[in-house]
Amino acid sequence: MTDPVRPLEDDFARRGDYWFMVFRQFHKNKLGYVGLAVISLLTLVAIFAPFLADSRPILMKRAGALTSPLLSGFGPADWFLFIGFFIAVGSFIAFRRFRRRGWERGRAGRRIFQVTAPLWILLAVFVATRRDFIDLEDYQALKADFAPEEWAVFPLSPFAYDQQNLMAILEKPGFKDEFGRHWLGTDATGRDIFARLVHGSRISLSVGLVAVGIYVFIGSLIGSLAGYFGGKVDAALSRLIEIVICFPTLFLILTVLAVLPQSIFTIMAVIGITNWPNVARLVRAEFLKQKTLDYVSAARALGATPGRVIFRHILPNATSPVFVAATFGIAGAILIESALSFIGLGIPPPAPSWGQTLSAGRDSPANWWLTVFPGAAIFITMTSFNLLGEALRDALDPRLKT
Amino acid sequence: MIPTLFGITVITFTLIRLAPGDPSAPKVGEVGGGGLDRAAFAREVQEAKKKLLGLDKPIPVQYLNWCKRLVTFDLGESYSKRRPVGELIGESLVNTLRLDLIAIFLAYVIAVPLGIFSATHRYSIWDRVSTVFLFILYSLPTFWVASLMIIFLGGGDFLDIFPISWLSCNSPERHFPYSVGLDWLGHFVLPVACLTYPVLAALSRYSRAGMMEVIRQDFIRTARAKGLSEKVVIFKHAARNGMIPILTLLATMLPVMVSGSVIIEYIFSINGMGKLMFDAVMERDYPIVMAVSSLSAVMTLFGILMSDFLYVFVDPRISFEKLET
Numbered sequence: 001m002t003d004p005v006r007p008l009e010d011d012f013a014r015r016g017d018y019w020f021m022v023f024r025q026f027h028k029n030k031l032g033y034v035g036l037a038v039i040s041l042l043t044l045v046a047i048f049a050p051f052l053a054d055s056r057p058i059l060m061k062r063a064g065a066l067t068s069p070l071l072s073g074f075g076p077a078d079w080f081l082f083i084g085f086f087i088a089v090g091s092f093i094a095f096r097r098f099r100r101r102g103w104e105r106g107r108a109g110r111r112i113f114q115v116t117a118p119l120w121i122l123l124a125v126f127v128a129t130r131r132d133f134i135d136l137e138d139y140q141a142l143k144a145d146f147a148p149e150e151w152a153v154f155p156l157s158p159f160a161y162d163q164q165n166l167m168a169i170l171e172k173p174g175f176k177d178e179f180g181r182h183w184l185g186t187d188a189t190g191r192d193i194f195a196r197l198v199h200g201s202r203i204s205l206s207v208g209l210v211a212v213g214i215y216v217f218i219g220s221l222i223g224s225l226a227g228y229f230g231g232k233v234d235a236a237l238s239r240l241i242e243i244v245i246c247f248p249t250l251f252l253i254l255t256v257l258a259v260l261p262q263s264i265f266t267i268m269a270v271i272g273i274t275n276w277p278n279v280a281r282l283v284r285a286e287f288l289k290q291k292t293l294d295y296v297s298a299a300r301a302l303g304a305t306p307g308r309v310i311f312r313h314i315l316p317n318a319t320s321p322v323f324v325a326a327t328f329g330i331a332g333a334i335l336i337e338s339a340l341s342f343i344g345l346g347i348p349p350p351a352p353s354w355g356q357t358l359s360a361g362r363d364s365p366a367n368w369w370l371t372v373f374p375g376a377a378i379f380i381t382m383t384s385f386n387l388l389g390e391a392l393r394d395a396l397d398p399r400l401k402t
Numbered sequence: 403m404i405p406t407l408f409g410i411t412v413i414t415f416t417l418i419r420l421a422p423g424d425p426s427a428p429k430v431g432e433v434g435g436g437g438l439d440r441a442a443f444a445r446e447v448q449e450a451k452k453k454l455l456g457l458d459k460p461i462p463v464q465y466l467n468w469c470k471r472l473v474t475f476d477l478g479e480s481y482s483k484r485r486p487v488g489e490l491i492g493e494s495l496v497n498t499l500r501l502d503l504i505a506i507f508l509a510y511v512i513a514v515p516l517g518i519f520s521a522t523h524r525y526s527i528w529d530r531v532s533t534v535f536l537f538i539l540y541s542l543p544t545f546w547v548a549s550l551m552i553i554f555l556g557g558g559d560f561l562d563i564f565p566i567s568w569l570s571c572n573s574p575e576r577h578f579p580y581s582v583g584l585d586w587l588g589h590f591v592l593p594v595a596c597l598t599y600p601v602l603a604a605l606s607r608y609s610r611a612g613m614m615e616v617i618r619q620d621f622i623r624t625a626r627a628k629g630l631s632e633k634v635v636i637f638k639h640a641a642r643n644g645m646i647p648i649l650t651l652l653a654t655m656l657p658v659m660v661s662g663s664v665i666i667e668y669i670f671s672i673n674g675m676g677k678l679m680f681d682a683v684m685e686r687d688y689p690i691v692m693a694v695s696s697l698s699a700v701m702t703l704f705g706i707l708m709s710d711f712l713y714v715f716v717d718p719r720i721s722f723e724k725l726e727t
Contacts, residue, residue, distance in 0.1 A: 239409070240409075245702070251414065251679060252417070255683060258683070259417075335543055339665055342665070362669070365552055368554075372553075375549065378546060382541040
């Protein structure tokens with residue numbers, strides 16, 4: 001039996017819900033969905049990269065035993081992404097179910113946190129015990145002299161991203177040749193470009209997310225302190241913001257890269273520490289606006305400490321411009337990372353960064369596939385994040401609210 | 403402005419010195435031999451060189467010395483190129499400015515009419531096409547476009563129309579053998595195109611948004627109501643107000659472009675500011691690094707200041723007195 005009052009009430013409650021309105025606005029924008037779809041696809045590609053391009057079979061029946069060379073060769077990052085994905089999807093489904101049951105968002109979130117936190121810790125412990133494993137077995141050759149009852153299921157494209165093949169140097173893109181199929185060609189050491197692009201998506205997306213995470217954190221902290229306290233604190237922090245804005249970014253990046261070891265974490269950190277002023281300014285402006293509102297005075301009157309007012313009351317209300325800036329920021333961070341790799345200062349080989357493949361294309365202009373494909377990957381990723389950012393901005397912009 | 407500049411120079415000075423590598427070290431290996439104790443001799447040479455360059459003193463003292471010389475406009479001498487830094491910057495700045503000014507000019511010339519057109523023909527097919535096209539331009543990575551241009555237009559396996567490096571060539575086998583002017587033009591096409599399109603993409607969004615904002619306002623309705631022709635309404639009343647945002651962008655854009663075109667200069671081997679800075683950081687050429695980063699900081703600060711002034715200048719409704727309150 002359905003209760004006739006309940007859904008109506010629910011509907012009113014939902015209509016007043018800020019996020020519901022945002023979602024409704026977002027829903028109107030088809031291009032935003034396209035961006036979101038492409039980003040989801042890229043994320044899936046990044047998580048399941050080994051299943052798309054790797055030299056090890058996913059499943060193999062040999063000498064009467066069923067093995068999975070791919071899974072047993074998983075490194076820490078592979079395991080983390082693989083298992084983390086299922087925990088995240090499980091959490092999402094559980095959240096939806098709790099919400100449908102009528103739970104508040106906070107309660108559902110807490111319950112999911114209680115259940116998944118131990119799982120994440122277990123995963124972290126498990127990942128910490130894993131080591132990267134180098135499998136020198138040539139499964140292609142192995143497959144050639146299989147007995148009739150033996151079989152192997154290979155990933156979509158049976159080449160690993162760091163597998164050099166001197167028999168297939170600078171091979172043109174194609175679907176048929178004697179060594180297998182290099183769909184997007186090979187580079188100067190015979191590495192498969194498709195595999196490098198698929199695995200490169202991990203680097204690009206993780207650099208984008210982590211770098212933006214770093215600078216959103218720094219920017220929100222500094223912006224909220226400056227905006228909330230005002231006066232001398234604001235003056236000092238604003239000066240700091242101004243210094244970082246006027247600082248020649250390239251110089252900072254180059255110098256920091258010279259001091260710190262060249263690694264993916266350095267790149268993330270460098271992008272993080274050079275880009276926070278923008279977020280800080282947005283948050284500061286939002287704080288200046290919000291702190292005069294009644295709810296802030298109410299919180300203060302109730303005896304809330306400045307820390308509580310800032311982080312529990314104002315900051316949650318100041319997230320929407322940061323959200324939009326962060327989405328565009330991911331595109332920007334991916335661009336910076338690939339540009340740095342392009343001029344040879346990015347992530348050190350053999351890690352398969354898109355920019356790195358692109359710079360290999362610069363060295364051999366006759367081999368167009370080295371330039372066209374990785375650049376297209378960067379372009380598509382940036383476009384979809386920009387589309388998403390645009391749609392989010394339209395959805396979150398209070399001026400458009402009717 | 404002064405404290406910001408002070409902060410930037412101090413941080414730059416400290417950072418570049420924290421970076422491993424010593425400009426007095428590299429050339430030492432070439433000296434020695436002839437029965438000398440090589441190591442001792444090398445050490446001696448390095449000490450002497452350090453003293454000569456003033457690197458033997460503590461870093462704060464070095465910084466003060468640098469400031470002292472700066473007051474007399476003495477930027478020092480490049481360690482690696484053995485020439486006054488001012489001269490080197492002058493040469494690079496000319497190259498960079500030529501490219502950037504042409505690019506900015508082209509971007510404005512295209513962006514302003516495009517913005518006006520889009521805003522007046524809102525949601526028409528051409529508005530949509532241009533919006534999508536500009537959005538694509540906006541997301542295209544410059545270094546990819548530059549690489550593609552080199553491959554497909556400048557050699558590679560495809561067309562060979564444009565030269566792909568330097569800004570001019572003196573050799574007889576140049577691409578456009580009949581005239582120096584054509585040679586110049588040919589060299590400028592690719593880098594200028596790569597510099598123009600991102601600016602164009604950004605500018606036309608602003609100009610479209612600015613126009614849309616203005617067209618909605620009451621004074622435009624009034625202008626139409628009193629019977630002015632559409633041309634006058636759009637170009638005289640709307641456009642002048644709608645273009646204020648992108649006019650003020652001009653002041654902040656030039657500094658960014660001057661210090662930000664490293665990738666383009668790297669790809670097309672142009673001796674500009676970006677390349678100068680890049681090489682200087684790589685070679686730990688302290689005088690150049692200090693000079694270029696201070697210069698770009700000054701330009702950025704000046705640009706911000708200028709854009710504030712421009713605002714007041716083009717829009718008398720805004721005044722600083724009002725902003726104070």
